[in-house]
Amino acid sequence: MANTELTARAWVAVLANRTELPFGSNLREHFSRARITSLCDCGCNSFECKVEPDSSLHPLFDRIGPLPSFEAAFETNTQEPVDVIFFTDANGYLSGIDISLGLSNHAPVPEQVQLGKLLYTMPDL
Numbered sequence: 001m002a003n004t005e006l007t008a009r010a011w012v013a014v015l016a017n018r019t020e021l022p023f024g025s026n027l028r029e030h031f032s033r034a035r036i037t038s039l040c041d042c043g044c045n046s047f048e049c050k051v052e053p054d055s056s057l058h059p060l061f062d063r064i065g066p067l068p069s070f071e072a073a074f075e076t077n078t079q080e081p082v083d084v085i086f087f088t089d090a091n092g093y094l095s096g097i098d099i100s101l102g103l104s105n106h107a108p109v110p111e112q113v114q115l116g117k118l119l120y121t122m123p124d125l
């Protein structure tokens with residue numbers, strides 16, 4: 001699907017509601033305070049964003065550990081999984097999410113892709 005700010009917003013809404021991921025409410029809060037700084041146009045749905053350093057938010061991954069990134073792969077209603085990698089900055093604030101089809105984004109993320117079962121996370125939860 002075309003990668004726009006609305007696409008990013010829709011992905012955050014979906015991902016924040018995945019109860020397997022123990023940072024949904026942080027994700028919602030960080031994204032609401034973030035400014036999108038770039039949207040990848042390769043066909044993936046990745047974006048980068050910036051939360052102001054003095055935002056006094058909990059670090060995104062505060063319930064998991066001091067991680068710079070966290071990966072989760074999901075089954076979809078297509079032949080391919082969707083791979084999601086959340087990134088944080090030095091403050092632990094959301095700095096972007098890579099969202100790609102398959103594990104190497106060999107094709108554009110399709111319109112209306114639906115996430116199914118969580119396949120794995122890195123690190124393990």
Ligand SMILES: [Zn+2]
Nearest residue numbers: 040042043044
């Ligand atoms: Zn891309």
